[in-house]
Amino acid sequence: MVRPKKSFGQHFLHDQSVIAKITLAAELAAFKFVVEVGPGTGALTKELGGVKNLTLLEADGELIEQLSTDYPQAKIIKTDAAAFDYDSLEFGEEPWLLIGNLPYNAASAIVMKALEARNPPARLVIMVQKEVGERMLALPGHMSVLSVAIGVYAVAERVCIVKPGAFFPAPKVDSMVLVLKTLRDFTKGYNKRPDPSRVIALAKAGFANRRKLLTGNLVKANFGEAERVKSWLVKEGFSDKARAEELTVEHWNKLAEHLG
Numbered sequence: 001m002v003r004p005k006k007s008f009g010q011h012f013l014h015d016q017s018v019i020a021k022i023t024l025a026a027e028l029a030a031f032k033f034v035v036e037v038g039p040g041t042g043a044l045t046k047e048l049g050g051v052k053n054l055t056l057l058e059a060d061g062e063l064i065e066q067l068s069t070d071y072p073q074a075k076i077i078k079t080d081a082a083a084f085d086y087d088s089l090e091f092g093e094e095p096w097l098l099i100g101n102l103p104y105n106a107a108s109a110i111v112m113k114a115l116e117a118r119n120p121p122a123r124l125v126i127m128v129q130k131e132v133g134e135r136m137l138a139l140p141g142h143m144s145v146l147s148v149a150i151g152v153y154a155v156a157e158r159v160c161i162v163k164p165g166a167f168f169p170a171p172k173v174d175s176m177v178l179v180l181k182t183l184r185d186f187t188k189g190y191n192k193r194p195d196p197s198r199v200i201a202l203a204k205a206g207f208a209n210r211r212k213l214l215t216g217n218l219v220k221a222n223f224g225e226a227e228r229v230k231s232w233l234v235k236e237g238f239s240d241k242a243r244a245e246e247l248t249v250e251h252w253n254k255l256a257e258h259l260g
Contacts, residue, residue: 005060009103012040015166023047025159025179026099026125033091037081037100037110042070044101055089057081082109086117095122104129108146115153124180130161133176143245148203151249152196154180194256202256206244214244224259232258
């Protein structure tokens with residue numbers, strides 16, 4: 001029996017009801033190419049057996065030998081999914097699916113690395129720590145850099161909450177399954193939107209000090225003059241004393257355009 005390694009943040013999923021919810025949310029039939037991150041012992045991978053073009057990204061070399069035996073049709077890559085070049089996958093312009101029970105300590109980095117690819121996955125179905133999932137789903141008033149960064153690229157929806165008993169070993173916190181649908185799926189104007197990296201950089205500056213007003217944070221980071229930021233806030237219906245967490249993703253896009 002494989003012993004889970006703390007260094008890889010391994011908590012192996014075994015609850016079949018949760019696996020069923022993940023695969024249902026994935027809409028596997030819609031994708032020719034599927035990438036699973038962190039297959040572990042293959043509990044979820046078993047449900048992907050019918051996928052012709054299956055790629056498994058696994059960091060733990062000890063697990064790869066068994067995965068190779070169990071899933072000979074799959075392309076298995078030993079890699080850190082948070083540093084992997086997703087554009088190296090030969091999918092052309094074909095839409096593809098990313099699915100996986102992500103390690104808690106690298107979940108946000110993995111998601112952003114995939115979304116920032118030139119050809120990002122059209123859909124992501126991921127398991128993350130509940131707290132991280134809530135931050136990804138946050139609404140104005142509770143926004144953070146992570147929720148803005150996710151929202152620049154995708155629309156996030158909650159699938160279900162997963163209790164610790166669904167894993168071995170059981171983590172100390174609840175988990176959440178999310179679906180992320182990238183904006184390229186349904187927004188023809190995606191490529192006309194502001195450069196996502198600039199919007200995210202703007203948000204990072206805006207959230208740099210939550211105790212301070214948005215205007216002050218942006219001025220300190222040299223993103224614009226105070227009066228220019230304040231006048232934009234008022235025009236958009238905010239107080240000139242607004243804080244970063246009040247803005248929607250669309251407002252961050254507009255602000256990036258306004259500040260040039």
